Amino acid sequence: MxxxxxxxxxxxGDKNAFGEIYDRYIDAVYxxxxxxxxxxxxxxxxxxxTFVSIFEHIREYEEKGLPFEAWLFRIARNKIIDYYRKQKxxxxxxxxxxxxxxxxxxxxxxxxSFDHEHMMTCIRQLPDSYQEIIILKFxxxxxxxxxxxxxxxxxxxxRVLQSxxxxxxxxxxxx
Amino acid sequence: xxxxxxxxxxxHDASASPSASFRANARIRILNTVTNKPSGKPVWHTRPKAxxxxxxxxxxxxxxxxxxxxxxxxxxxxxxLYPVKVLSEQAALTLSxxxxxxxxxxxxxxxxxIREVEQTQKEGTKxxxxxxxxxxxxxxxxxxxxxxxxxxxxxxxxxEHDRRSSDHSEDD
Numbered sequence: 001m002x003x004x005x006x007x008x009x010x011x012x013g014d015k016n017a018f019g020e021i022y023d024r025y026i027d028a029v030y031x032x033x034x035x036x037x038x039x040x041x042x043x044x045x046x047x048x049x050t051f052v053s054i055f056e057h058i059r060e061y062e063e064k065g066l067p068f069e070a071w072l073f074r075i076a077r078n079k080i081i082d083y084y085r086k087q088k089x090x091x092x093x094x095x096x097x098x099x100x101x102x103x104x105x106x107x108x109x110x111x112x113s114f115d116h117e118h119m120m121t122c123i124r125q126l127p128d129s130y131q132e133i134i135i136l137k138f139x140x141x142x143x144x145x146x147x148x149x150x151x152x153x154x155x156x157x158x159r160v161l162q163s164x165x166x167x168x169x170x171x172x173x174x175x
Numbered sequence: 176x177x178x179x180x181x182x183x184x185x186x187h188d189a190s191a192s193p194s195a196s197f198r199a200n201a202r203i204r205i206l207n208t209v210t211n212k213p214s215g216k217p218v219w220h221t222r223p224k225a226x227x228x229x230x231x232x233x234x235x236x237x238x239x240x241x242x243x244x245x246x247x248x249x250x251x252x253x254x255x256l257y258p259v260k261v262l263s264e265q266a267a268l269t270l271s272x273x274x275x276x277x278x279x280x281x282x283x284x285x286x287x288x289i290r291e292v293e294q295t296q297k298e299g300t301k302x303x304x305x306x307x308x309x310x311x312x313x314x315x316x317x318x319x320x321x322x323x324x325x326x327x328x329x330x331x332x333x334x335e336h337d338r339r340s341s342d343h344s345e346d347d
Contacts, residue, residue, distance in 0.1 A: 013210070015206055015210050018205075018206055018210070019202065019276070022205065023202075026193060026198060026201075026202075027192060027193065030193040031186065031191045031192070034190070034191050035185070035191065040190070044193070044197050048201050048205060051201070051205045052205055052208055052209060055205065116184075116185050116188045119181060119182070119185060138179055138182035138183060139182050139186050141183065141186070166178065166179075169178065170178060173178070175178060
């Protein structure tokens with residue numbers, strides 16, 4: 001069923017429409033939250049809060065150049081920001097003197113030794129804006145136009161952020 | 176392997192996907208939260224309305240409500256209320272209007288049987304453990320025969336529980 005029809009039905013309180021929207025987007029939202037938070041139980045909480053918020057505010061959504069998925073991800077971003085506000089202050093990248101792991105030199109990053117867990121740790125050491133770009137562009141494989149709308153930034157800025165984010169991630173991973 | 180390839184491969188990491196039990200249970204909680212707002216005005220309606228109220232009341236007994244059926248939801252095998260619990264589950268399964276709802280109910284039932292096995296393993300006798308395992312296997316067999324339940328979701332529910340069990344046994 002077309003997403004616009006589902007949104008229309010959900011606005012009218014159709015529970016099945018809510019359920020269909022949930023089924024369509026749960027994986028993408030969960031992944032986005034997981035790569036930003038990195039811990040299963042908090043990811044589940046934030047994901048659930050995101051969907052409650054989506055459905056509570058669905059009547060306020062108007063397309064007008066903002067695709068539904070982008071609106072949905074913006075809500076997820078806001079919930080992630082709220083989550084971190086309630087946490088203790090994190091150590092910023094500038095405060096980390098030495099990220100080097102002596103066991104992991106560049107030659108270790110072969111296909112056989114690639115470790116998702118380690119990569120997640122490195123991603124989470126990036127500033128928030130870099131993390132978002134890495135997740136949306138390279139993990140979720142979204143187009144720059146979509147990311148630009150989602151993050152409400154010009155496309156040219158998105159390209160610059162991508163380049164800087166990758167460079168910083170390579171530097172953290174020593175590759 | 177270049178860094179972009181590494182990043183793309185992370186999308187399919189199992190830990191980046193919601194578990195089947197979370198997916199199913201969160202769906203129930205979210206829809207109940209959103210559609211039970213005390214606004215004084217009914218938010219929820221499905222088509223046709225009478226069918227929706229009938230299904231809603233049956234599904235509600237599985238998760239909440241008052242009285243004997245509610246009290247039965249947490250009952251263990253070999254207790255007086257356990258047959259009430261099982262009957263209410265079967266009613267919810269039979270009257271689920273769509274494949275999606277039925278799958279959610281089926282996954283919830285299997286999760287409950289698994290929890291009963293875990294509970295009897297901790298607190299019950301050997302006979303009670305065997306009975307709860309028999310109940311679980313019977314439930315799985317019955318649900319596997321349903322053509323209008325997503326067997327993929329059921330398999331994922333079982334895999335998730337297996338994975339959690341092996342994680343716990345590694346911790347021991």
